[in-house]
Amino acid sequence: MKLQAETKTKSQPVTKTGADILIESLVEQQVDTIFGYPGGAVLPIYDALYRSDAEFQHILTRHEQGAIHAAEGYARVRRKAGVVLATSGPGATNLVTGIADAMMDSLPLVVLTGQVATTVTGTDAFQEADIMGITTPITKHNYQIQSAYEIPKIIKEAFHIASTGRPGPVVVDIPKDISANPCFETDQSPFHLPGYQPTFNPNPLQIKKLSEAVKQAKKPLILTGAGVLHGAGSETLLEIVEEFKIPVTSTLLGLGAFPGDHELFLGMAGMHGTYTSNMAITDCDLLINVGARFDDRLTGNLEHFAKNAVVAHIDIDPAEIGKNVHTHIPIVSDAGAALKEWKRQMKEGPQDHSAWLEELHYNKQAYPLWFNSPKEEMVAQWAIKTIHDVTKGDPIVTTDVGQHQMWAAQYFQFRKPDRWVTSGGLGTMGFGFPAAIGCQLAKPEERVIALVGDGGFQMTLQELSVLQERNLPVKIVILNNQALGMVRQWQEEFYEERYSESLVACQPDFVKLAEAYSIKGVKIESKADFENQIGELMSSDEPVLVDARVIQQENVFPMVPPGRGINDMVGVKPK
Amino acid sequence: MKRIITLVVQNRSGVLNRITGLMQKRQFNIESISVGRTEKEGISKMTFVVDVEDHRKLEQLTKQLHKQIDVLKITDLSDKAIVARELALIKIVSNASVRNEVQGIIEPFRAAVIDVSKDSLSVQVTGKSEKIEALIELLRPYGIKDIARTGLTAFSRGQQPQAAELTQYSLLK
Numbered sequence: 234m235k236l237q238a239e240t241k242t243k244s245q246p247v248t249k250t251g252a253d254i255l256i257e258s259l260v261e262q263q264v265d266t267i268f269g270y271p272g273g274a275v276l277p278i279y280d281a282l283y284r285s286d287a288e289f290q291h292i293l294t295r296h297e298q299g300a301i302h303a304a305e306g307y308a309r310v311r312r313k314a315g316v317v318l319a320t321s322g323p324g325a326t327n328l329v330t331g332i333a334d335a336m337m338d339s340l341p342l343v344v345l346t347g348q349v350a351t352t353v354t355g356t357d358a359f360q361e362a363d364i365m366g367i368t369t370p371i372t373k374h375n376y377q378i379q380s381a382y383e384i385p386k387i388i389k390e391a392f393h394i395a396s397t398g399r400p401g402p403v404v405v406d407i408p409k410d411i412s413a414n415p416c417f418e419t420d421q422s423p424f425h426l427p428g429y430q431p432t433f434n435p436n437p438l439q440i441k442k443l444s445e446a447v448k449q450a451k452k453p454l455i456l457t458g459a460g461v462l463h464g465a466g467s468e469t470l471l472e473i474v475e476e477f478k479i480p481v482t483s484t485l486l487g488l489g490a491f492p493g494d495h496e497l498f499l500g501m502a503g504m505h506g507t508y509t510s511n512m513a514i515t516d517c518d519l520l521i522n523v524g525a526r527f528d529d530r531l532t533g534n535l536e537h538f539a540k541n542a543v544v545a546h547i548d549i550d551p552a553e554i555g556k557n558v559h560t561h562i563p564i565v566s567d568a569g570a571a572l573k574e575w576k577r578q579m580k581e582g583p584q585d586h587s588a589w590l591e592e593l594h595y596n597k598q599a600y601p602l603w604f605n606s607p608k609e610e611m612v613a614q615w616a617i618k619t620i621h622d623v624t625k626g627d628p629i630v631t632t633d634v635g636q637h638q639m640w641a642a643q644y645f646q647f648r649k650p651d652r653w654v655t656s657g658g659l660g661t662m663g664f665g666f667p668a669a670i671g672c673q674l675a676k677p678e679e680r681v682i683a684l685v686g687d688g689g690f691q692m693t694l695q696e697l698s699v700l701q702e703r704n705l706p707v708k709i710v711i712l713n714n715q716a717l718g719m720v721r722q723w724q725e726e727f728y729e730e731r732y733s734e735s736l737v738a739c740q741p742d743f744v745k746l747a748e749a750y751s752i753k754g755v756k757i758e759s760k761a762d763f764e765n766q767i768g769e770l771m772s773s774d775e776p777v778l779v780d781a782r783v784i785q786q787e788n789v790f791p792m793v794p795p796g797r798g799i800n801d802m803v804g805v806k807p808k
Numbered sequence: 809m810k811r812i813i814t815l816v817v818q819n820r821s822g823v824l825n826r827i828t829g830l831m832q833k834r835q836f837n838i839e840s841i842s843v844g845r846t847e848k849e850g851i852s853k854m855t856f857v858v859d860v861e862d863h864r865k866l867e868q869l870t871k872q873l874h875k876q877i878d879v880l881k882i883t884d885l886s887d888k889a890i891v892a893r894e895l896a897l898i899k900i901v902s903n904a905s906v907r908n909e910v911q912g913i914i915e916p917f918r919a920a921v922i923d924v925s926k927d928s929l930s931v932q933v934t935g936k937s938e939k940i941e942a943l944i945e946l947l948r949p950y951g952i953k954d955i956a957r958t959g960l961t962a963f964s965r966g967q968q969p970q971a972a973e974l975t976q977y978s979l980l981k
């Protein structure tokens with residue numbers, strides 16, 4: 234018997250399927266986490282996962298959108314490609330929002346989608362969707378695998394493209410027969426991408442021009458974008474700023490690239506930026522954009538943007554330079570590399586900019602951010618500030634989209650990079666909570682807080698199951714104003730208070746909802762209770778959901794009304 | 809302004825869709841496209857005639873095209889001395905009585921009759937787009953039944969004249 238069994242194992246050749254090859258390729262890329270959801274077209278891949286003894290974990294979210302936002306959060310704080318796996322048709326189309334979001338915010342993702350078998354492609358087969366066609370405009374690149382032979386090479390290319398240059402999502406579409414069938418030979422040759430050669434290092438001559446411009450500037454200003462984070466340039470930036478005393482403002486996504494509590498930090502700029510930052514952009518004579526893309530939420534009406542300034546723009550994507558704002562000193566480079574070269578070259582800072590620093594310092598004191606704070610009831614700004622104050626340990630904060638997002642950007646001072654995860658370019662409601670799951674898995678040691686609105690949370694709250702299942706200690710704080718707050722604010726300001734479909738009094742009992750998932754839920758209605766409880770809640774080892782009841786009528790200020798220049802702000806209050 | 813842009817691309821599935829989609833998304837108006845293989849295996853060449861507003865937009869277009877992984881090379885031929893040709897097939901109403909007359913019209917265009925039937929006649933012409941348009945206008949009175957045009961294809965001349973002389977060679981100036 235024994236002998237027979239032995240011969241049997243021997244005589245059976247180990248035939249690998251395309252799916253096995255795929256898993257091996259992922260292991261080779263040092264993938265440690267996959268976010269996914271199974272279905273017909275990926276059954277062979279899920280079977281290979283089951284059989285594989287690879288080390289990585291698969292996180293079963295409860296909706297594909299949850300999977301991809303989690304992968305985005307993971308990618309953002311780990312600075313490495315997030316991996317997503319979903320089935321064909323509806324599985325793949327459920328990813329579309331997240332793919333577009335990652336494209337806008339330059340997040341590296343490798344998105345694996347199942348596809349119907351090649352034998353029925355193009356016949357409107359069950360669960361067939363043209364995901365290549367659908368995702369072409371919202372991916373950095375996409376592939377449909379034509380044979381298992383090319384899997385290793387395409388996976389290598391996909392990871393390379395996703396995570397180098399300006400990062401972005403890459404979709405790899407895998408027909409079911411290719412993943413299911415045995416595969417005897419694969420292409421192990423190194424990849425060759427002649428059409429993809431991103432510039433990494435700056436042209437030193439351009440940096441020289443920048444250093445010259447700094448020397449001459451009387452009113453220099455640095456604007457940081459997410460490029461500083463992608464390029465790991467924060468330390469160099471801080472060194473430059475401290476040595477040459479150049480003030481710093483930031484985009485929404487660039488927060489944390491420079492310490493938020495630094496005396497030379499002016500706060501975020503743009504639609505809900507600080508008065509000091511927006512006026513600094515308006516008045517500066519040298520604007521040094523490091524890794525931001527001059528998005529319209531930052532610039533406001535371009536006719537009034539940085540009109541007095543020589544503009545230097547460091548960007549790894551040449552297409553961003555000169556796209557919206559005329560640029561005098563273009564520098565195509567990784568932001569980190571450019572900052573290093575700049576620091577190496579710059580011997581002298583601005584010759585005479587003390588008046589500028591004084592002016593900005595005065596503005597910071599005279600026109601700070603402000604909010605009304607009644608005695609007992611909470612406003613969201615106060616709640617966010619309080620969370621900031623009690624979690625001095627610099628947690629990772631994710632947000633959803635809306636008023637609470639802007640308030641978090643305003644009142645949570647990020648001192649370190651990669652602590653701030655928000656959907657900027659696409660403004661995707663439903664992002665914040667699953668993104669926090671991804672962050673927690675990427676950084677198990679860190680404290681992760683999801684600040685969400687009652688509207689957005691309800692878009693992806695099914696992922697509470699993941700917290701329950703994995704006991705992930707994510708802290709969810711719902712800033713519950715019983716409204717789609719940002720919509721309500723615009724209706725108040727620009728539509729004569731016609732609150733069309735934005736006041737949502739009907740909502741679930743969030744505490745019971747949490748409890749339904751065996752998660753601790755707490756409803757807090759007063760400042761006193763919040764102050765008493767929040768510290769402990771935020772430092773718990775378990776997942777926690779806080780339903781923080783905040784006043785509905787609050788608006789995000791200051792604000793640049795749409796179409797106006799960023800110097801034209803409403804809601805600025807002198808101290 | 810009209811520009812002639814050629815792209816050398818990897819001949820992967822979806823590449824045409826990628827390029828035209830990009831142009832549509834960024835609101836560039838495509839006047840014509842022609843695509844064909846090159847002397848190298850797996851490499852194709854596309855020739856676009858596009859209408860762009862100004863130089864800034866043009867720069868955006870070429871930069872965005874550069875970002876496409878499958879695009880190997882982009883050349884804006886508009887300011888170069890080039891050889892550019894388009895081919896058109898024109899089917900007109902005709903009977904025996906007008907055939908000679910038509911022959912006389914097309915001869916200076918070095919066009920050829922490539923198909924004749926009882927009541928129609930097909931002409932093939934190659935040249936710059938203006939030449940083709942001129943011939944179409946001359947044939948229009950006979951009654952045009954059908955037209956098929958390839959769109960422009962082009963490359964730069966072997967020898968490039970000095971900048972000062974360029975305009976006379978350039979197609980668009």
Ligand SMILES: Cc1ncc(C[n+]2csc(CCOP(=O)(O)OP(=O)(O)O)c2C)c(N)n1
Nearest residue numbers: 635636637662686687688689716717718719
């Ligand atoms: C998927 C999606 N749908 C709609 C919007 C438009 N939108 C922007 S903010 C907002 C309101 C968000 O309300 P809530 O989540 O309660 O947050 P709040 O503004 O009250 O803080 C809406 C509907 C969006 N950004 N994303």
